[in-house]
Amino acid sequence: MEFSSKLIEKAVNEISQLPGIGKRSALRLVLHLLKQPKEQTDFLSQALVAMRTDIKYCKNCHNISDHDVCEICANPKRNHELVCVVEDIRDVMAIEGTGQFRGVYHVLGGKISPIEGVGPSQLKISSLVEKVKSGLVAEVIFALSSTMEGDTTNFYIYKQIADSNIIMSTIARGIAVGDELEYADEVTLGRSILHRIPFEKSIKSN
Amino acid sequence: MEFSSKLIEKAVNEISQLPGIGKRSALRLVLHLLKQPKEQTDFLSQALVAMRTDIKYCKNCHNISDHDVCEICANPKRNHELVCVVEDIRDVMAIEGTGQFRGVYHVLGGKISPIEGVGPSQLKISSLVEKVKSGLVAEVIFALSSTMEGDTTNFYIYKQIADSNIIMSTIARGIAVGDELEYADEVTLGRSILHRIPFEKSIKSN
Numbered sequence: 542m543e544f545s546s547k548l549i550e551k552a553v554n555e556i557s558q559l560p561g562i563g564k565r566s567a568l569r570l571v572l573h574l575l576k577q578p579k580e581q582t583d584f585l586s587q588a589l590v591a592m593r594t595d596i597k598y599c600k601n602c603h604n605i606s607d608h609d610v611c612e613i614c615a616n617p618k619r620n621h622e623l624v625c626v627v628e629d630i631r632d633v634m635a636i637e638g639t640g641q642f643r644g645v646y647h648v649l650g651g652k653i654s655p656i657e658g659v660g661p662s663q664l665k666i667s668s669l670v671e672k673v674k675s676g677l678v679a680e681v682i683f684a685l686s687s688t689m690e691g692d693t694t695n696f697y698i699y700k701q702i703a704d705s706n707i708i709m710s711t712i713a714r715g716i717a718v719g720d721e722l723e724y725a726d727e728v729t730l731g732r733s734i735l736h737r738i739p740f741e742k743s744i745k746s747n
Numbered sequence: 748m749e750f751s752s753k754l755i756e757k758a759v760n761e762i763s764q765l766p767g768i769g770k771r772s773a774l775r776l777v778l779h780l781l782k783q784p785k786e787q788t789d790f791l792s793q794a795l796v797a798m799r800t801d802i803k804y805c806k807n808c809h810n811i812s813d814h815d816v817c818e819i820c821a822n823p824k825r826n827h828e829l830v831c832v833v834e835d836i837r838d839v840m841a842i843e844g845t846g847q848f849r850g851v852y853h854v855l856g857g858k859i860s861p862i863e864g865v866g867p868s869q870l871k872i873s874s875l876v877e878k879v880k881s882g883l884v885a886e887v888i889f890a891l892s893s894t895m896e897g898d899t900t901n902f903y904i905y906k907q908i909a910d911s912n913i914i915m916s917t918i919a920r921g922i923a924v925g926d927e928l929e930y931a932d933e934v935t936l937g938r939s940i941l942h943r944i945p946f947e948k949s950i951k952s953n
Contacts, residue, residue, distance in 0.1 A: 543843065545836065546813045552798040555791040559776050570765050572835060574799055575811070582799035585761040586792030592758040593780055593788035605781070607752045629778060630751065637749065 542568075603648040603665045605630045613637075613645055620644045622679035626669065626698065628652055628691075632684060644682070647672070652690040653697055661697055673702045680708040687714060748774075809854040809871045811836045819843075819851055826850045828885035832875065832904065834858055834897075838890060850888070853878070858896035859903055867903055879908045886914040893920060 542564050544550040549571055556567035574582050598604065599611035606612070613619060613633075623644030627633055628651060636642050649664045672678055681702070685691035699709065715733035716725050725733075748770050750756040755777055762773035780788050804810065805817035812818070819825060819839075829850030833839055834857060842848050855870045878884055887908070891897035905915065921939035922931050931939075 543840065545817055545819070545839065546802065546811050548794075548798040548802055548813060549811055549836075552794040555787075555794040558787065558791075560779050561772070561775075566767070568837060569767075571798060572837070573766050574795065575802060579799055581761075581764065582795050585764075586795045588754075588758040588761040589780065589788050589792050592754040592777060593785055596752065596754055596781060605752050605755055607754060611751055613751070630755070631774060631778070633751065634749065 599648075602646045603650060603668070604633055604646055605648075618643075622677065623682070624669075624672070624678050624680070625682045625684050627684050628686065636684065644680075647681075649685075649694065652685060652688075653694045654690045664694070666698060666701070669698065670701045673705050673707060678707055680710065683709070683711040805854075808852045809856060809874070810839055810852055811854075824849075828883065829888070830875075830878070830884050830886070831888045831890050833890050834892065842890065850886075855891075855900065858891060858894075859900045860896045870900070872904055872907070875904065876907045879911050879913060884913055886916065889915070889917040 542553075544553070549568070552571050553564055553567040556562055556570055557564045562570075574585075595607075597606050597609060599606045599614055600609055601614040602611060604611045604613070608615075614621075620643050624647050625636065625642060625644055626647045626649065627636070628649055630648065633646050633648065636646075647665070647669050649666065649669075651659050651664055653659060653661055653664065669681075673681065681698075683695045683698070685694055695711065702709070713736060714729060715736065716722060716729065722730065748759075750759070755774070758777050759770055759773040762768055762776055763770045768776075780791075801813075803812050803815060805812045805820055806815055807820040808817060810817045810819070814821075820827075826849050830853050831842065831848060831850055832853045832855060833842070834855055836854065839852050839854065842852075853871070853875050855872065855875075857865050857870055859865060859867055859870065875887075879887065887904075889901045889904070891900055901917065908915070919942060920935060921942065922928060922935065928936065
């Protein structure tokens with residue numbers, strides 16, 4: 542791609558370093574910004590720099606926060622003995638959206654993935670193990686995505702805290718509410734039968 | 748979507764104002780930037796602000812440029828009597844990429860589109876008409892996309908310069924090189940038959 546302007550070229554190159562945005566899309570975004578008032582570009586770049594500079598991580602659960610301790614960890618009404626282990630802030634947002642969870646979180650910041658060069662030391666695993674060993678945790682819920690990397694991470698953590706006297710659980714896998722059985726994959730359907738729950742319990746949770 | 752951080756929320760809101768990027772994608776981009784060195788965010792926002800602040804438009808053809816006159820208009824080897832009318836810089840880049848055009852461009856900055864609130868006065872039409880009437884142009888090639896808006900814009904310009912004694916042409920519509928006839932739409936196939944060209948001419952252009 543040859544550009545008639547170095548300024549455009551530089552902006553396109555920077556934008557196209559973001560995941561999922563190629564040079565063509567980047568050029569489309571740049572041309573869009575050129576048609577908008579200059580303020581929009583200023584606000585965008587200010588918001589990005591402020592976010593990247595001033596962002597804090599909760600020193601308790603490592604979730605992204607504007608304070609040293611996030612709102613969830615600071616909330617005395619939440620059950621601080623029930624810890625849900627998730628990958629990143631998006632999972633926290635998704636689980637909070639259900640309104641079903643009243644415990645706290647532990648945000649790992651990723652999954653163990655040798656292919657992407659992510660080892661246990663790059664994740665917030667040791668602080669979770671410490672938390673468990675200090676006796677402040679009654680139950681750990683593993684809520685990572687059920688991929689090879691997620692399972693590996695679960696198992697790595699499990700091995701480190703297996704000798705502690707706490708409950709360990711994982712979120713239920715099964716057929717999604719509203720899905721048709723015939724289109725479900727065999728592994729999921731198989732698990733949903735193996736891990737079936739009492740009918741009366743299922744009525745109550747509706 | 749509820750965010751645990753106002754900084755994240757603001758960044759996501761600004762990014763998701765860009766076309767084709769929703770809140771979820773915006774959050775993905777923000778989390779990506781957080782994992783990268785701080786410099787990447789700085790470079791990105793600096794490139795955006797510099798682009799938006801310092802960008803110039805060629806005073807001759809209105810193409811985006813770093814100088815008052817773009818490289819194409821400043822090139823004495825180009826045929827300045829042959830003017831190709833296009834929508835925006837992307838079309839200039841596409842035509843330049845073919846290496847087949849040695850004239851100059853006139854960049855309208857869009858198409859007449861009542862639905863999007865774009866009228867002739869928002870486009871660089873009057874300067875094109877002036878250019879034609881000053882007698883400096885021998886041929887105008889209309890190279891807008893063949894949509895309702897493109898055809899409207901072509902016709903609007905055509906009416907304004909119809910009484911001047913210049914050649915007016917449009918780029919050829921037809922079956923793309925490498926495409927199979929049976930999958931072509933009827934309008935395109937019909938036009939390619941109506942506007943057929945001498946076989947010997949087609950051999951030479953290969």
